[in-house]
Amino acid sequence: MPQRTRLNLPDAVVYFDPQFFSKEEGDLYFDRLMKEINWQQESIKMFGKQLPMPRLTAWYGDKSYTYSGLHNKPQPWLPVLQKLKQKIEQASGHKYNSVLLNLYRTGQDSMGWHADDEAELGQEPAIASLNFGGERKFSFKHKTRKDLKPQSINLTHGSLLLMQGPTQHHWLHHVPKTTRTVEPRINLTFRKVVT
Ligand SMILES: O=C(O)CCC(=O)C(=O)O
Ligand SMILES: [Mn+2]
Numbered sequence: 001m002p003q004r005t006r007l008n009l010p011d012a013v014v015y016f017d018p019q020f021f022s023k024e025e026g027d028l029y030f031d032r033l034m035k036e037i038n039w040q041q042e043s044i045k046m047f048g049k050q051l052p053m054p055r056l057t058a059w060y061g062d063k064s065y066t067y068s069g070l071h072n073k074p075q076p077w078l079p080v081l082q083k084l085k086q087k088i089e090q091a092s093g094h095k096y097n098s099v100l101l102n103l104y105r106t107g108q109d110s111m112g113w114h115a116d117d118e119a120e121l122g123q124e125p126a127i128a129s130l131n132f133g134g135e136r137k138f139s140f141k142h143k144t145r146k147d148l149k150p151q152s153i154n155l156t157h158g159s160l161l162l163m164q165g166p167t168q169h170h171w172l173h174h175v176p177k178t179t180r181t182v183e184p185r186i187n188l189t190f191r192k193v194v195t
Helices: 023-036 079-092
Strands: 013-017 043-046 049-052 056-061 065-067 070-072 098-104 111-114 127-133 136-142 151-155 160-164 171-175 185-191
Touching: 023 079, 023 127, 023 185, 079 098, 079 127, 079 160, 079 185
Parallel strands: none
Antiparallel strands: 013 160, 043 049, 056 098, 065 070, 098 185, 111 171, 127 160, 127 185, 136 151, 136 171
16 A cells, blocks of 8 residues: 655645555656657746756646746647546546656756746646656745745655645745756656636
8 A cells, every 4th residue: 555644834735655656667657758758948038048947848738838937838648648647636636637747867957946826727726746767855945934944855766746725825846956866857747727
């Protein structure tokens, strides 16, 4: 039986299962996603300059969505993504219509502090985040309460992180760079775009 624990974060509903998939299943998904996903190098505008994003990305699903200032026109679902979506819907009790994939090629790839609180995701978005490949640190920081320390977890190969309820309203999250040598990592965040 997989073990799902609730993280001790006030104003948030976050569950973590470090081994939603076995090592063997995780290895198969990692290889398939590496090959089958149409990975893109997008750029972001920062300080008036166009800079490459520090990771590769891809967006699949039914609805377009604006993320990090990018208008994402989704690519149609692939069988491997539909299979994962079905498993995640069963496990989380929520429905999703889109998935954003991130490929962190090295420890120098990262994602900055943000909340997934875009209007297109509705009031209390349920986000299901799946992880394959190299383990990376993932941290939470409360938006307003300075008395609460940031909290970190390690997103292990095959793990599932569920962020629900008021989480995105109150907390930011990020994946910091690391100087450790880490294997490439694939993250999928299943979302429901409502507008
Ligand atoms: O790679 C991760 O674990 C985080 C991804 C994330 O926060 C996002 O795609 O919004
Ligand atoms: Mn996020």
